Amino acid sequence: MEEYLARIGPADEAAMRAATERQLALTKPAGSLGVLEDLSIRVAGMTASCPPAVPSPAAVTVFAADHGVHAQGVSPWPQEVTAAMLANFAAGGAAVNAFAANNRVDVRVVDVGVASDVAELDIVHAKVRPGTRDLSEEKALSPEEVVAAVAVGFELAEKLLRDGYRCLLTGDMGIANTTASAALIATFTGATAEEVTGRGTGIDDATLAHKTEVVAAALRLHDVPASDPQGALSAYGGLEHAALAGYILGAAANHVPVILDGVIAGAAALVAQAFHPAAIDYCVAGHRSAEPGHAIALKTLGLQPLVDLDLRLGEGTGAVLAYPILTCAVRALAEMATFESAGIASGDGA
């Protein structure tokens, strides 16, 4: 862990200053590209270059794992759906595959802890253990399992960057993982179980009340302080959250943007932030999920979501949807004419 964290530093101030100045020189009224201007300035800072190269090609990595807390009846779906969806991703039949094809994003699928045997699938096999232990009864993961799962994400980010990818997107698949996400978000934001627990894949009022009590009891049982990311991953899991935190740290260590998907990514980003606050300099919030804990997580992360369309699917769909917004923002900064180069009077509005 120390080795990973030592490689992370804040975004480059000089590149951000140069990008801020360049935005003012481009052929448009100052500020007229709104949030896209800030986004392009942030990418200049991440990549320490102005103008930055368009962050392409991009890969979305779907980290998949199962959760022992599923036994408490917190999700309407059987655990086997995690493995079944892995086969669907591998066959190209999931929503993330359709979005990724549309937006020219490559899909990678990683088994970091699926309960059943998926050895026959053409995916990345990095199973740390077959699902977590039940977080409502004991620690979900041992300290060694946490480090192993974080390493899966960090090493995979590095491999993708060696392969030439210049933008990483997060994805996840794991029945019951909104329960672990709620516990992590409560830990790092100080919000209550009631505030962060949601309907996940779609539970009724009675199940929501039960799920909220499971999260509240787990928070009382483990009582992890916000300063202890490793302890929080050990208490609550999941293996995909740990791998996603490592993936985010890997993007940050290599100065490339990472687009976050929904509530699971938000929880993992809070873990990454607790490991190293500067990791968030490299994060872009792709969208805001309908799951209530996500908005709370984004507030603590200080990130503004690019898209807000009531998505609550996961898989990386919200991140892939936001990817062209990021490339447009960078393309505008890099490719637009300046008032000077176009011979246009800049006027008082520039």
Ligand SMILES: O=C(O)c1ccc[n+]([C@@H]2O[C@H](COP(=O)([O-])O)[C@@H](O)[C@H]2O)c1
């Ligand atoms: O990305 C989100 O914000 C999101 C919100 C609700 C559900 N999900 C997905 O649904 C699964 C977890 O839901 P649940 O109800 O089983 O905890 C998991 O596979 C997630 O990818 C994802």
Ligand SMILES: Cc1cc2nc[nH]c2cc1C
């Ligand atoms: C069908 C299905 C697809 C998913 N994709 C991400 N999480 C999911 C959960 C379910 C249940």
